[in-house]
Amino acid sequence: MNQQATAAGSGTTSALAAPTAPAVVLIGLNGFGRQHLANIHRLAAEEKITFLAGIDPVDPGKEIRGKDTHVFADFDAFLSSGLTPDIIIISTPISTHADLAMRALRTGADLYLEKPPTATLDQYSRLLQAAADAGAHVQVGFQALGSTALKTIDGFFADNAKNSPIGALRAVGASGNWLRTTGYYERSPWAGHRKLDGVEIADGVVTNPLAHAVASALHIAGARKAQDVAHLATELYHAHSIEADDTSVVRVQTSTGIPVIAALTVCASEQQDPWITIYGTEGTATLYYTRDELLVRPNPDLGLPESSEVFGRVNLLENLVEVRNGSETELLSSLASAGAFMRVLEQIRTSDTPTQIAEVQVIPAGDGADFHPVIPNIERFIDRAVAAQSSFSSLGAPWALPAKTSGSLSLIHPATGKQRTLAELRTGEDISRTNSPRPFLDNLKTFNGVVVSEQQPLDHTWHLGV
Known part of the structure; x- marks a missing residue:
């Protein structure tokens, strides 16, 4: 058991926890962090982890985070404490993920990072490289992948x-x-x-x-x-x-x-x-x-x-603990x-x-x-x-943007002699490859305005036009 975790006091942590039980820090005790708190308390009671500290500017109260849980207002305050985490859970707004994760990696801890992992692809690429350089395990909170x-x-x-x-x-x-x-x-x-x-x-x-x-x-x-x-x-x-x-x-x-x-x-x-x-x-x-x-x-x-x-369903935090403890299993949401x-x-x-x-x-x-x-x-x-495998625009949803067309079909009304647009010529560029993309007539109408064509109805998705 992490000796510093014992000194900090963890409320739900047993003094008899196994020596390999990693010390967990949760950044973000409110919002979805409440779900993580409940899971941390469960795993601590089972002596699979110890709860080292929580970090949040708004303390949710001892009834929620545990009466003896050590709480810090921000990550800097935690880093100044000298406590050593084994796993850091980041459950904060998306925009904060990249910076917090980079700083957390520098502590030598493994990470559990809520989804999405970062707010941009560039941030993700840099974090992926930093995790590889640190040799850290990083689990992303797509719980359904468990x-x-x-x-x-x-x-x-x-x-x-x-x-x-x-x-x-x-x-x-x-x-x-x-x-x-x-x-x-x-x-x-x-x-x-x-x-x-x-x-x-x-x-x-x-x-x-x-x-x-x-x-x-x-x-x-x-x-x-x-x-x-x-x-x-x-x-x-x-x-x-x-x-x-x-x-x-x-x-x-x-x-x-x-x-x-x-x-x-x-x-x-x-x-x-x-x-x-x-x-x-x-x-x-x-x-x-x-x-x-x-x-x-x-x-x-x-x-x-x-x-x-x-x-x-396998709990992703438990999966991370097993992987860092040397289990042959792999991270389910790396x-x-x-x-x-x-x-x-x-x-x-x-x-x-x-x-x-x-x-x-x-x-x-x-x-x-x-x-x-x-x-x-x-x-x-x-x-x-x-x-x-189509879009709202392609399917003609009344509130969607118009689909791509390359022209229209117009004919002269035999009785009035006036020209009427009776169909659109769709390019077919937006049709999926499994439904044989090709140009087709759409919204084909009679001279009286009755629509007599349909595009990709639910029971015949390969059907285009007439």
């Missing part, structure tokens, strides 16, 4: 998918229908910002509330390091009065050719459990990652039954494996400002801090976007 369901899914596609109930991997999609209120964005000065007072914030539906959906989808598709991403495109909107995106589509092509799409919103009519859809050549699987439930649906002609199983996600974050950060969805296109719900805009039929557009 699901044991992921090992089962990986097994589907090992050994050329010979034992896969859904065949070879074809595509991966992430769907998220969440609800966030005005109060959510008013909870802190940085919430809902891309940049604040010149500081990169990188908040938004893709990079914060539903980041786990994106990270899990990339993991399943085998895109973990930055170089695993071959192509990337985003389409960003917001219905809330914020700077960042709250309704977005991310389209990724991995270096191995697997398409990954995430269609996400916090402007749904009601909150649903998000899910990952794994498309195989012989069926599909759906992972509800917040509850670690995996549904497997082989194609009927295979004669295999559908199945449903709820898996366990800093290196966050590279693909950071490519997505960087694309969003450097893209044009998200398009504001007009008030006439949303339904207002709730009052005061509970107010939230609801985008009509957003659930249907998210389903269609994921199934077709």
Whole structure:
């Protein structure tokens, strides 16, 4: 046991803790830090760690952080104390991650860094190199990557998918229908910002509330390091009065050719459990990652039954402790494996400002801090976007930017002799490679204005135009 941890007093730390129990410091005792506190107290009670100190300018009180827990107002005060940490957990605003992580590495400690690890790709690259130079283990707080369901899914596609109930991997999609209120964005000065007072914030539906959906989808598709991403495109909107995106589509092509799409919103009519859809050549699987439930649906002609199983989840702090104690296991959410996600974050950060969805296109719900805009039929557009690996613009969502066209089809009305535009000629550039991209006629109408074409309906995603 760390002797300095004993001297500091840790409240929940037992004097009989195992000699290898690492001393843990938590930076950020409020917000999501409360979840870390609860986990630290649990692991300390099990004598797997000791709680060396907490760091936060606002002390949450002894009832929450432990009556004997040593609390410092800032990291400088902790460093001046002479205490020696083994693991430092950083649970602070995104904009502070890079600086705190760099300073924490200089203490010689391993890190648990909340997601996203940094606010820019450059910060991430420098932190990755610093961690390698320090020989430090760095775990990133994508908790969903601790699901044991992921090992089962990986097994589907090992050994050329010979034992896969859904065949070879074809595509991966992430769907998220969440609800966030005005109060959510008013909870802190940085919430809902891309940049604040010149500081990169990188908040938004893709990079914060539903980041786990994106990270899990990339993991399943085998895109973990930055170089695993071959192509990337985003389409960003917001219905809330914020700077960042709250309704977005991310389209990724991995270096191995697997398409990954995430269609996400916090402007749904009601909150649903998000899910990952794994498309195989012989069926599909759906992972509800917040509850670690995996549904497997082989194609009927295979004669295999559908199945449903709820898996366990490995705690990422426990996983970090095991790795630093010499276990043969690997970090489940290492800093290196966050590279693909950071490519997505960087694309969003450097893209044009998200398009504001007009008030006439949303339904207002709730009052005061509970107010939230609801985008009509957003659930249907998210389903269609994921199934077709398409964007809101391409699918013609009424609030989305217009899709790319190269012309139109006009004919003379036989009765009136007037020319009428009856269709648009779409370029097809925005159609995914799995749906045979090609030019096509869209919004084909009769002379009386009746639309007689459809693009990529949910049950026929390869259908374009007539």
